[in-house]
Amino acid sequence: MNEVDGNAMAGDLREIFAVDLTAAVATCAGCREPCIVATLRVWGPAPGLVARCPSCDDVVLRLVRGPERAWLDLRGAISLQVPLPPAGSLAEGPA
Amino acid sequence: MARAAVSGRLTWRAATVVAARWETSSVRTLVLEVPDWPGHLPGQHLDVRLTAPDGYSAQRSYSIASAWPDEEGHIELTVQRVEDGEVSSYLADVLEVGQPLELRGPVGGWFVWRDEPPPVLLVAGGSGVVPLMAMIRARGEVRGRQPFRLIYSARTPQDVCYAGELARRVRDDPGLDVRFVYTRKTPDGWPDPPGRITVPILNTYGWPPDFAPDLFVCGPTAFVETAADILVALGHDPKKIRTERFGGTP
Numbered sequence: 254m255n256e257v258d259g260n261a262m263a264g265d266l267r268e269i270f271a272v273d274l275t276a277a278v279a280t281c282a283g284c285r286e287p288c289i290v291a292t293l294r295v296w297g298p299a300p301g302l303v304a305r306c307p308s309c310d311d312v313v314l315r316l317v318r319g320p321e322r323a324w325l326d327l328r329g330a331i332s333l334q335v336p337l338p339p340a341g342s343l344a345e346g347p348a
Numbered sequence: 349m350a351r352a353a354v355s356g357r358l359t360w361r362a363a364t365v366v367a368a369r370w371e372t373s374s375v376r377t378l379v380l381e382v383p384d385w386p387g388h389l390p391g392q393h394l395d396v397r398l399t400a401p402d403g404y405s406a407q408r409s410y411s412i413a414s415a416w417p418d419e420e421g422h423i424e425l426t427v428q429r430v431e432d433g434e435v436s437s438y439l440a441d442v443l444e445v446g447q448p449l450e451l452r453g454p455v456g457g458w459f460v461w462r463d464e465p466p467p468v469l470l471v472a473g474g475s476g477v478v479p480l481m482a483m484i485r486a487r488g489e490v491r492g493r494q495p496f497r498l499i500y501s502a503r504t505p506q507d508v509c510y511a512g513e514l515a516r517r518v519r520d521d522p523g524l525d526v527r528f529v530y531t532r533k534t535p536d537g538w539p540d541p542p543g544r545i546t547v548p549i550l551n552t553y554g555w556p557p558d559f560a561p562d563l564f565v566c567g568p569t570a571f572v573e574t575a576a577d578i579l580v581a582l583g584h585d586p587k588k589i590r591t592e593r594f595g596g597t598p
Binding site for chain 1: 357358393394395407409452453455456457458459569590591592593594
């Protein structure tokens with residue numbers, strides 16, 4: 254097992270969501286601290302990723318990728334606040 | 349910059365290795381031709397997937413080292429060989445020019461430099477320099493005027509990636525400074541003994557918090573935590589510190 258961070262989940266999350274989720278703010282259900290998804294502590298590598306809160310170490314997000322489906326467990330996050338770039342902007346970069 | 353009409357689902361693409369070069373004895377840069385590459389921002393990365401004949405596959409995330417646009421339309425990955433790393437050792441030691449490589453990207457929208465006005469401090473531990481080099485290159489391409497400083501911690505002078513290009517850019521890119529920190533062995537005549545990154549180094553060679561710089565820190569987990577803690581202790585706004593960590597040692 255290798256510890257990385259939420260930046261490394263960008264591809265697996267972008268496969269599911271229409272926008273980048275690493276810049277989103279997750280509020281931890283354990284300690285209620287908000288944190289950027291990119292800063293979650295992630296253990297991997299894929300197919301199973303477990304992302305923990307950098308403040309309290311509770312599991313915030315779990316993502317398992319199978320050949321034809323993905324399971325996303327978000328019970329450790331009270332909310333996800335997702336920045337939505339204005340239409341036509343390059344805020345997410347070329348895509 | 350041209351933009352694909354629809355940013356659809358992220359899909360795997362077949363790239364081809366068109367050139368490769370060693371940056372150090374364990375770090376290799378792969379130059380890739382990727383059909384229909386949509387472009388990327390400095391700091392973004394991509395996922396590489398290797399699939400064995402029996403169907404077993406392994407996937408890793410790598411920072412993109414090059415800036416975009418690129419004259420040849422190529423992108424570059426710089427890969428540190430990790431002991432027992434099933435993907436990194438393939439990319440470093442097995443993959444040859446002319447062979448295909450499956451990848452998807454670009455991804456990531458947080459650890460990204462967007463050519464904004466504030467001065468920038470880049471702090472690299474080992475191969476954590478890769479996404480920061482993409483930022484330096486992007487600034488060079490647009491002839492950016494933001495003051496840029498890179499503090500780059502490496503084990504020895506032989507472990508420094510992009511040494512020649514960094515020296516050239518310090519000479520040619522106005523407002524770019526690079527400060528090396530050697531943890532194991534220094535060049536002859538270096539003023540400081542080998543050692544890890546410290547409060548005085550980040551205080552002396554970084555920017556004062558009053559300048560409200562953008563701060564990017566990339567490296568192994570312990571390095572990133574140390575550097576980020578020092579920056580906060582020096583008075584930098586934690587919200588301005590962007591970090592990217594990987595598990596390996598520098």
